[in-house]
Amino acid sequence: MHLQTFSTPEEASEAVANLIISRINAFGPTQHHKFVLGLPTGGTPTRVYEILAERCEASEISFEHVISVNLDEYVGLPPTHEQSYHHFMEEHFDIPPSQTHILPGVPIHPIQIITGTDPSAASEWESDLKAHQVSCAAYEALITYLGGINLLFMGIGANGHIGFNEPGSSFESRTRVVALNEGTWEANARFFEDKSRVPTHALSMGLGTILDAQEIIVLALGSNKAEAIRRAVEDGINHMTPASVLQQHERVTFVADSSAASGRKEDTKEHLKLQSQSQSHSMHLASHGAAKSLITNSTNPPIDAAIDTCTSTTGDHGQRTNARPIVTLLAKGEVLLDHSEEGDEGDSLPGL
Ligand SMILES: O=P(O)(O)OC[C@H]1O[C@](O)(CO)[C@@H](O)[C@@H]1O
Incomplete structure (x- = not known):
């Protein structure tokens, strides 16, 4: 495991963009030998995506033979919803839709937001759940079909989650429907009109799926990630900090700005x-x-x-x-x- 720290979010984002570019260019993807890139959403990666677009414009990198697979998606938001991760990727990462794969969190029943508290929604939720489970299994099969993920770029939640794998997630977990915990719900409320509009469930690659990636980069920016980074890299591997499981992966680089790295103990x-x-x-x-x-x-x-x-x-x-x-x-x-x-x-x- 490597931990690289940088003075500013800009430098850290640039380092991640450089890493992604160097890996893709070293791989030399072709039409018959595509590079599979796992991608995150959220506030953290946006500058990395801008830099990648700039570098693409400058012909330093091409995504022509890159396939992307996203980590997660909210349940209950149609792709057109401005906070769906489908919409986020369209806005931030410019590769043809045919090369992009995102879990389909769209509800089968016309429920915009599944709060889990409305009894009338229970039976629809039950049948949606089954459909989502099929989608998740299909996503796993897709990743296998693509030959696995070459490089998985991720953010990290303030509670140490990766993807939407909340504390307590099994290290063996595969892509599945997950319930978001209160902290994540609150953290992501900033993207919605109000907290009650934040979906309570998501589809997410599992920790086992993540660990299968050949290489992983985790970017952490800001002091609200300091404790998560400290626990992920300094504490033992434990279920309460899902990112700590990355310690057992052979090729992981944590990239942090100085605020996110500030929680580490002096000794x-x-x-x-x-x-x-x-x-x-x-x-x-x-x-x-x-x-x-x-x-x-x-x-x-x-x-x-x-x-x-x-x-x-x-x-x-x-x-x-x-x-x-x-x-x-x-x-x-x-x-x-x-x-x-x-x-x-x-x-x-x-x-x-
Ligand atoms: O980058 P943010 O918005 O802090 O979110 C951190 C992590 O949380 C998620 O958005 C899920 O809540 C991840 O996809 C992301 O990597």
């Missing part, structure tokens, strides 16, 4: 800094042969910036072959350490 920051330094030091001491096996065996290239500068990359997702001298790749590790306002950007967490 942990120090520990992580030492880990990074000793990792970097031992890399320098490693013989060329040992270093080579370290790199080629790794499914988690240690330094993302290094990949951006590779003169030749083939294959995908940790199977890259690097035409540059290994030493260049290793030496790049120190560059990330220098970027941090606190000297801890690019920290490698213990156990890497």
Whole structure:
């Protein structure tokens, strides 16, 4: 797991956009070899989407052979509703609809918002639920059919949720109907006329679905995410912080602005800094042969910036072959350490 911190939301968003671009370009998608990109909604990713659009305009990246799959969608909002995630993606991410996949949260019965409190809606809800379960199973099948998710970009809720997997979600969970908890309902009320209009249910990729992605990037911006980030990266893996399960994934990068990273404990920051330094030091001491096996065996290239500068990359997702001298790749590790306002950007967490 990597945690990269940046002074501002702008820098953090730019880092995520760069990461996405470098991964897609390194993959080299073609008509018969598409790149599958998992995408979030919410307030966090909007600047990343703007930057991607700018880079697309500048021909630095093409989404022609990219397929997107969204993490989640509210239940009960038609795609035309301005707070549906269908509508959000149309507004923020400009790729042809034929390449975009979003869970269909639209109700089968004409209920605009399912509050779960209206008894007359109960039977409609029951039958809608069955239809949604079929959609969720179909979505899982779709992801499998696409060959899995190459890169999954996500935000994180203030309570540590990822997708709409609220605290208590099973680590094995697959795409399903979920009930939103009070905190999420309140947090997302800012997007609606009032809190009572926020759907109480959603369809969401499960934690098991998320863990199946080959690589994951989590972006966190703002002080209201500080506690979630601290719990996700410093506490043990536990159900009350769904994002903590990412600790067991081999290729995860948390990107945070300084406010979102501010909750981390001082002694942990120090520990992580030492880990990074000793990792970097031992890399320098490693013989060329040992270093080579370290790199080629790794499914988690240690330094993302290094990949951006590779003169030749083939294959995908940790199977890259690097035409540059290994030493260049290793030496790049120190560059990330220098970027941090606190000297801890690019920290490698213990156990890497
Ligand atoms: O980016 P925001 O609006 O803070 O939301 C955080 C997370 O919450 C969700 O919107 C779900 O509530 C996720 O899709 C998002 O990543």
